[in-house]
Amino acid sequence: MDASINIPEIPIPDELRGTVSITTLDRIYNWGRRSSVWPMFWGLACCAIEMIATATSRYDLARFGMEVMRPSPRQCDLIIVSGTVTKKLIPQIVRLYDQVPEPKYVMAMGACASGGGPFKEGYSVVSGVDQFLPVDVYVPGCPPTPQALLHGFITLHEKIAQQSIKTSPWYGREPIEPLPIPVLGPDLINPRDLPAIQANANRPAEPATTAA
């Protein structure tokens, strides 16, 4: 249990780094995409203030082409989940994610969005937005300073630079299924959990006991 928590780093030799086969077309395509990633104006809690501070004159997101923060999900590329994700709000977050057109990216900013943060133990907090959305970059910190967030954006840009048109899911043949939207009941109901809930219907859900 303990040893498998962290898979040890697999060292990649220098000559193999960055040799994902990128053609010129991919390079131009990715350059265009990563130089103008438009985030969605989606500030949840304290991390949102650091995000706004990153957009103001001292740290200036406009240098990265990202100052266009559109409130409408139809016009943005990146959802920065900045702040604690609560159960009451997660249906709206998933709905917004479904509305963002491809290609889309999700950044979990802060400890709360990454893994629940200091409020994880409570009854109304989702332990990390990656329980519902596929996250591309995690930026830890509580809150991450604007420079840490900028480092996170650069990490995202590096990820975008590695992608290729040939293998991208948004140009593939299969339609991309929207994520199922959770429902608020006696507690949050994730539609993917419905079989498990049915199975457990006769057994009351026990709270976690101390670690064995």
Place this chain on the structure above:
Amino acid sequence: MTESPAPVLLESLEARFSPGARRDDRPGFEGYIVEAARLLDFARVLRDELGYDFLSSVTGVDYLPDGRMESVYHAYRTTGGPGLVFKVQVPRDNPVVPSLVGLYPGAELQERESWDLLGIRYEGHPDLRRILTWDGFYGHPLRKDWQEAYFEEEGKPLKNRWPEGRVYRIEDKVPFHHNVKYPAGWTPEGWVPEGDNALYAALGKISSTDQDAADSMDTDQIVVNLGPQHPSTHGVFRMVVRLDGETIRSLKPVMGYLHRNHEKIGERNTYLMNMPFTDRLDYFCSMSNNFGYALAVEKLMAIRPPERAEYIRVLMAELTRIVNHMSAIGFLLNDLGAFFTPVMYAFEERELILDLFEMTSGSRMMCNYFRFGGLARDLPAGAMERARELVFNRLPRKIDELDRFLTGSEIIRGRCVGVGVLPREKAIAYSQVGPVLRASGVSYDVRRADPYSIYDRLDFDVCVRQNGDVYDRFMIRFDEMRQSLRILEQVVRDMPGGEIQTGKPQYQVRVPAGESYGRVEGPKGELGFYLVSNGKPNPWRYHVRAPSFINLTALEEMCKGNKLADVVVTLGSIDIVLGEVDR
């Protein structure tokens, strides 16, 4: 600074209502215990005869070992002075308390919160629905016998972290691998979600008395949802409005989208562990939040910090006020459509002040700087220089520049003057605090009315404006920034040397049993912390009286009859922060 009513009147209270009201004589407690049946008469006498016209806080406490629940009220007089605490004790298996909304409309949202989290039913409340959790949520979370899905132990520190701390992720240990827990035997088959039906019914119910019935034209009224995701920068807040054309007929705020169970976690934490959590309440003003909590615990422990610590505390609190008002002005201008240039200028100053906070406490926003009996560490070398440069040189210049930039603008005047008016009596009745209250003509500032720390020695004026519209709430923030500069000049000039902590710094604080209510005049208004201690290392009850939350009670009143575009501006002028509203 006025004295409380003559002791004769207060004593006669007990005589008048006896046996319906008696003094609370538990050691460490204060105030009156009133019987549920006599509560309304008692409150009426308080308000009309004794002059306690301002009901500041309504909350509840669960006393599981004694088998009862208490509903606790704090009332103040707008002319100043200490407050009056009164409580109603009801049995735990059927907690019913008469609602005070008829006498003090400001109790509306707070009673809903008490119902939601504790299950105390308020009879006579016009719209008793859940507020911080959602309709259909199972159970009342703040009850002592209600355990969350990730429950491990009653109080921290947890025993399984040391000496045998085998690391794990708690979601791997729970049946559904999520932070969820369903009632015994519940199955989703045949279950229908409650949704927002009760909310939309309330929208129609409350305003059925207004005069749209007299409207002769046969127009449809539509319901519009504003939020929780919206371009304004105030956070995840939702308003449901019923519109007749563009005019607002009724408005219901919906909150709870950032409910982070601060109070439940507060009961599991020890007293010191709660300090960094208070940073995250009103995340613009972490120093003020720390200040309020430190005052509440110091009241229980009966200690006071040394002189230097008091001066540094006031320095940080007033700089925080400037930070907050700058941001508030910037965000109000955002809401007006001046997207981002005023924010840029305001945030430049904020960044310079945050540099000072980072230099001193280690973090820009989550300062965690105050401790019980003093401060965590002293000011480093260069901090006083920086503070002097800011206070005497940069900030006065920049505040004047922002004033020149914004206040004369005809667009701002046209959009803000006469919009969102809140008259004086309504402001007091709706328990408004802070700049909202003072812009409506009520000269109530906790720093003057009930001074704490060294404010009784400092020379400053309480800013008041008379009209109570958005423009006055905007201008009063400039006034308050200038008064803060006055205070800062005195503090920076007179900063003494010496110790910064009374007693040794320790992580296990001994807090005697009792209750205390510590309040500060935060930038958004009166921020209060209500603590009940039973002598153990963890608090028994920890409640935050959040100014933004209670200021939202008057939102409908301010917006009725205005246009939809004015709602956003009015909300901006109240200056809410969701971390405080939802806790």
Place this chain on the structure above:
Amino acid sequence: MYGIGILKGLAVTLQHLADSYLDDLRWLGRRYYNPEALAARQGTEGRGVFTVQYPEEKLPVPEEFRFIPFLIYEEGENGKQLDRCTSCGICAKVCPPQCIWIVRTTDAETGRPRPEPAEFYIDIDICMNCGLCAEYCPFDAIKMDHDYELASYDRKTRHIHDKQRLSRPLSYYAAIRPANFAREEALRAEKESAKEAAKEARKN
């Protein structure tokens, strides 16, 4: 005239615009990418462009800055790592969200506990950067780091820091927090000399 207020406001914006160019001229092209200019620009007398050109220029963090904790080891002979941590558990007890897990070493032969940590974990998805662990450690063993560039693609494999990832040498601590280091070393030296003096006194 109607509109004077707006014009006055526009004058302020124009002033800011003019300042940004005038300031560039005053610095004669050396305005960016050197620390001296950065400090002047970020001070209270700064005018004109206020931006920090991250990542080419990084605003230096002050000494008290706290991000994720780290453990200090002293370098013994043969490059052996001597952890200062004695696994007393105070940091785990004082951490508000309880994100520190410590396994104390048990001596293999005697079965008694030894003052060394066998395992030490911090989950940075829970850590709130409050610094209480560093503040209350009686052995100056755990301190707050300055490194904030921790963004990653996968949290399940990288966000629980184990003892090896958390350990840094004492020289690193002295480099990032010189004033604190000097003060603590002075205190240690004082305690050492007081102990020596007491030993001498007992011998006589």
